[in-house]
Amino acid sequence: MKYLFVFLLFLPIYTYSSDTIKIRELYAGDMQFSELAKSLDGKRVKISGYMAPPLKAQADFFVLTKMPMAVCPFCESEADWPDDILFVRGKDTIDVIRYTEPLIVTGILELGTKVDEETGFVSRVRVVNADYERAL
């Protein structure tokens, strides 16, 4: 735990720049991909968001959400996943960052429905070979 904490302290800090896109910019309403998303398919992108609490330990993937996955104890008996989430496959095992910390993910954007062989996770859009950094 101590090592993780030290690691987090020294995670690279990334500032937002004009080429950083938002998850919602990948969609053009009706959950269809935007022209921007289509133009970036297969290319290296920088996307801002938050790391959802991991689905399993020692994973090399996580789910990026546009806002922290807050759950109101009075409102919900379980969390509902939003429609516009992004599957992120990292280069290595993920070091978990608290789901409230804003992140910048850098990697290759992939569009199109795909079932992840390892997890069975079905995604419509992914970032693979990804790095991620805290955005401060």
Next chain:
Amino acid sequence: MKKLLASMVATVVAGTTFANDLPQQSSPWFQDAQNVLMQKMETPRLRGQAKNVILFVADGNGVSSNTAIRIFEGQAQGLLGEEHELSFEKFPHLALAKTYNSNAQTPDSAGTATAMLAGVKTRQGVVGITDNVDRGDCVTALDNQIPSALHLAERKGKATGVVSTARVTHATPAAAYAFAADRNFEDDSALSDEQKAAGCVDIASQALTADMEVILGGGRRHFIPAELTDEEGKTGRRTDGRDLTKEWQAQGGEYVWNRDGLMKLDPNADRVLGLFESSHMEYEADREGDAGGEPSLAEMTAAAINVLNKDEDGFFLLVESGRVDHAHHAGNAYRAMMDGVAFAEAVQIATQMTNLEDTLIIVTADHSHTLVMQGYAQRGNPILGLSKGLDSQGNPVTEPSLAKDGKPYTTIAYVNGPGAVQGERQDLSNVDVEDMDFVQQALIPMSSETHTAEDVAIYARGPWAWLIDGTVEQNYIFHVMDHAAGLSQ
């Protein structure tokens, strides 16, 4: 001084324009306040029986939230913002409600909705039952059910309905028509076999037996079986195999699942069930992007009134903006503001479609949230923006104010929630803090921002609306509605 006061008192008593010799009298502030004074002195105290009652609840829209929404809407209209009025802020009567539950200083929506709708406070988490029942004990609850204003209106022969942007089985709308020992009993899958055998019934099933004419909102999954996929590709939750949408239609009601269906509703329809989303409806900010197309809260309110107005005996309608609360829980003020504006538009449409003389409209919140408007922002500063103050002469500056850590801060913040700062506070200098997905900074880390315990406002117009006055217990709202419309007589 004594002479001036005497002169002022004399002119007030006379009810005419006064203070002719005051230097401030030419100020628009002075004139506006004079006009309001005259208007209030002429406001009649309507004493006729209300034919119709509409209760509007913006879930979680406390006083600070409402102030921010007022400024947000005003600035969207090109005003400075602070001087703006939301539709219901023009109502003539106002009170403050004490929101606590019978067992909790800080309330939840189930207990508060029960208070407003049934006239007594009860425990957190329970719907339409007295406070001597443990949450979850649905068997004991069967003998401790309390009828709501909606039930009484039905008994009196009025048409009734609920409208919500949350699931129609969620706490606030559920309290209008259901009795449940736990607000999470939204469909039968939440009840054990033993509970079902003892006679406990889920909330969605009670929506059908309450004999309402209008049910509009989200929550389709609680009305259809788990093996059924709905119009938008989501599966149901029911484990009893029942499709309540089919049962509704078999009873002669219309069923619609998207905006298009609601807009094309048969004008002669006298019963409509509209379930526009599997879970909660979209936030107003995201509504346009919904796959199936969703109506706005104002559109649902108008559709509801059109159906209910057909009943010559009048109607009772509950309208909830359910997602101001959810956006606050997420620490996301933008979506709370947008849903708040949509709420004000829904109230506006209701005032246009009804008569002041025969329709009591009450507008309130069930509880507040930790949203604060902090710092010393200059007049007209963007409500979601970085705080920019005044120079020593009181003139606006162009650079954001800096906190002791040398970083700027936003006017809106939350005391707790997912935006809580851990370690070093994020420098917001180059962050689009007015972006719809921005999460406002907060103090205490929590997975979900919380409710708060302070009073909320109640606005009212129509017959007996003047009884909304002073600082009152939240359950008093029921008693005004009952008195105005004679619901329990």
